Amino acid sequence: xxxxxxxxxxSDLGLSDLAELFTLAYTGYAVPMRVDAGALEFMHEAFDxxxxxxxxxxxxxxxxGLAMLAVRGxxxxxxxxxxxxxxxxxxxxxxxxxxxxxxxxxxxxxRVQLEVLEKNESARALYVKLGFREIRRLDxxxxxxxxxxxxxxxxxxxxxxARRRIVAARPALEPWQRADETLDRLDVSTPALRALxxxxxxxxxxxxxxxxxxxxxxxxSEAAAGVLLDTIRTRDxxxxxxxxxxxxxxxxxxxxxxxGATLTASQLEMALDx
Numbered sequence: 001x002x003x004x005x006x007x008x009x010x011s012d013l014g015l016s017d018l019a020e021l022f023t024l025a026y027t028g029y030a031v032p033m034r035v036d037a038g039a040l041e042f043m044h045e046a047f048d049x050x051x052x053x054x055x056x057x058x059x060x061x062x063x064x065g066l067a068m069l070a071v072r073g074x075x076x077x078x079x080x081x082x083x084x085x086x087x088x089x090x091x092x093x094x095x096x097x098x099x100x101x102x103x104x105x106x107x108x109x110x111r112v113q114l115e116v117l118e119k120n121e122s123a124r125a126l127y128v129k130l131g132f133r134e135i136r137r138l139d140x141x142x143x144x145x146x147x148x149x150x151x152x153x154x155x156x157x158x159x160x161x162a163r164r165r166i167v168a169a170r171p172a173l174e175p176w177q178r179a180d181e182t183l184d185r186l187d188v189s190t191p192a193l194r195a196l197x198x199x200x201x202x203x204x205x206x207x208x209x210x211x212x213x214x215x216x217x218x219x220x221s222e223a224a225a226g227v228l229l230d231t232i233r234t235r236d237x238x239x240x241x242x243x244x245x246x247x248x249x250x251x252x253x254x255x256x257x258x259x260g261a262t263l264t265a266s267q268l269e270m271a272l273d274x
Contacts, residue, residue, distance in 0.1 A: 022040065143256055
C-alpha cells in the first residue's frame with residue numbers, strides 16, 4: 001500500500017477549495033458530481049456534515065482525496081468519499097475511511113451508514129472489508145413524462161401535519177438525505193416545503209424552477225402513491241419530478257416505474273456498527 005503524506009481535517013480547506021476537491025474526487029465516476037461552494041455549504045447545513053471530523057488526504061501540499069462525515073447523535077453518515085484520478089488504487093480511500101471511522105467513534109457515533117452505487121464494485125469491496133453490511137437498495141428515479149389527464153388528485157395540506165402522519169406510518173427510517181432531521185433544516189429554508197394528502201397517504205416535497213423533489217412519501221398502496229405523484233406533476237408548473245434514494249420495493253417506486261420514470265442511479269445502503 002502506498003501511504004499518503006498525511007491526513008488532516010476538512011476544516012483546513014475553505015469551502016471553495018473543498019468543493020473543487022469534491023468535484024475532482026468524483027471525476028470519472030458513473031455518476032460524477034459537480035459541487036460549488038454554495039452547494040457544499042447547503043450540504044453542511046442540511047446534512048449535518050462536520051468538517052472538523054471529516055478527513056482530507058494530502059500528497060505533499062496537494063489534496064488528493066476526502067471523506068466527509070455527518071453526525072446526528074449516535075448516528076453517522078459518510079457524505080461523500082473519493083480520490084482524485086491520479087491517486088487512485090494506492091490505498092488512499094482505505095486510509096481515509098479508517099480515519100473517518102475513528103473520528104466517528106471519538107464523536108460517540110454507534111452506527112455509520114453510507115450509500116454506494118450498486119455497480120461500484122471496488123468501493124463496495126472496500127466497505128465490506130471495513131465491516132459494512134448491505135441494508136437495502138435505493139433508487140434515484142426521474143419522471144419527465146406527463147401524468148394521465150383526469151383521475152383523482154390529492155389535496156394540499158400542512159407539511160408538518162403530513163410529516164407527523166408519515167413518521168407514524170413509515171416501516172423504516174428514511175435515507176439520510178431525506179431523514180426527519182434534514183427536513184427540519186429545510187423547513188426554514190427556501191424553497192419552502194409543500195405537502196399533499198389523500199385518504200391513502202401523504203407526500204412532502206419542494207419545487208424549484210419547475211423541478212419537484214419528493215422528500216418523504218408514505219402511501220398505503222401503489223394507487224395512492226400514484227395519486228400523490230400525479231398531483232405533484234400537475235401543480236405549480238412542475239415539468240420533472242425526482243425521487244432520491246427511494247427504496248426499490250416502495251410503492252412509490254413502483255408507481256413511478258409504471259409511469260415510465262427513468263432509473264438514473266441504483267445505490268446500496270450499507271451500515272457499520274461501531
